[in-house]
Amino acid sequence: MVLAAGRGERLRPVTDSRPKPLVEVGGRALIDHVLDRLDEAGVETAVVNLHYRGDQIERHLMGRRRPTILFSRETEPLETGGGVAKALPLLGAAPFFVANGDVLLLNGRVSALRRVADAWDDRTMDALLLMHAASSAFGYEGRGDYFLSPAGVLRRRRDREIAPFVYAGVLLVHPRLFQGAPAGGFSLNVLFDSAQKAMRLYGIRHDGAWFHVGTMEALAETEIWLRSRESWADTRASEA
Numbered sequence: 001m002v003l004a005a006g007r008g009e010r011l012r013p014v015t016d017s018r019p020k021p022l023v024e025v026g027g028r029a030l031i032d033h034v035l036d037r038l039d040e041a042g043v044e045t046a047v048v049n050l051h052y053r054g055d056q057i058e059r060h061l062m063g064r065r066r067p068t069i070l071f072s073r074e075t076e077p078l079e080t081g082g083g084v085a086k087a088l089p090l091l092g093a094a095p096f097f098v099a100n101g102d103v104l105l106l107n108g109r110v111s112a113l114r115r116v117a118d119a120w121d122d123r124t125m126d127a128l129l130l131m132h133a134a135s136s137a138f139g140y141e142g143r144g145d146y147f148l149s150p151a152g153v154l155r156r157r158r159d160r161e162i163a164p165f166v167y168a169g170v171l172l173v174h175p176r177l178f179q180g181a182p183a184g185g186f187s188l189n190v191l192f193d194s195a196q197k198a199m200r201l202y203g204i205r206h207d208g209a210w211f212h213v214g215t216m217e218a219l220a221e222t223e224i225w226l227r228s229r230e231s232w233a234d235t236r237a238s239e240a
Contacts, residue, residue, distance in 0.1 A: 001091060002034055004101030005051035005074055005083055010214050019053045021101035022060055025213060026226040029060060031101045037170075039066045041113035043097065047072055047090045049083040082185040085178050093175060095120060098188070100169035104222065105130075108207030116172050119152070119204045126177040126200040127192060129154065131165040132210040138225065139211055139218035140166055146203060154203045156196060165203065168210050 008020025015023070021031035028036075031048075038046055046067045050057055051074040061069050072087035084091075084098055097113060105112060112130060120128055131154075134144040144163030146154045157163035177191050195201035211222045 001047045007052045079185040080188040103169035104211040106209040126195045128172045129203045130168040130170040131203040132168045152202045
């Protein structure tokens with residue numbers, strides 16, 4: 001599932017006329033970067049939820065061939081958890097990916113999502129989150145989200161703590177975690193906390209680049225970074 005219903009308030013005024021998932025970075029809409037990662041991992045069908053200017057997202061994705069797109073339309077904002085809960089009938093009974101529609105991550109040595117899928121253990125996990133080191137998260141200036149044990153168990157940062165890892169906006173989750181979930185809109189954090197309490201919340205460290213494109217300044221800096229990376233790759237190719 002790709003979460004694409006939000007407005008993206010911190011990217012105003014750009015998001016006054018288009019939803020954040022359609023903001024372009026590196027010549028492609030953010031949601032296309034997300035769908036590219038899903039396609040690379042072998043995902044054949046993606047459910048995309050729609051609310052704020054959802055008609056624009058629907059039109060943008062009409063010509064996309066892979067993965068196949070299904071839409072979950074929301075008449076009111078349901079937040080991240082409520083949006084997934086509404087779409088559960090489209091998602092099936094097996095574990096599924098959930099990805100923020102505005103996340104920008106680059107693979108490391110192999111597909112990041114394949115690494116997540118390979119690390120899944122249904123006996124011990126209800127949710128497996130992709131984590132990135134806060135110290136190397138491009139454009140991120142927060143205090144981190146989680147501590148990650150050597151065994152992969154996650155613990156959320158307490159109020160006065162500084163955590164070394166930030167949630168990278170991608171997870172693999174089993175639908176059983178939504179049993180007894182609140183009605184209406186709620187954050188996925190509610191379910192993360194439930195899984196943590198049951199010792200069934202795990203994480204895996206991302207080994208590629210990850211960008212926190214939350215502001216206009218971060219968007220501009222990300223574009224500069226991507227252009228410099230392309231220039232370096234072109235130079236290496238010409239030298240070869």
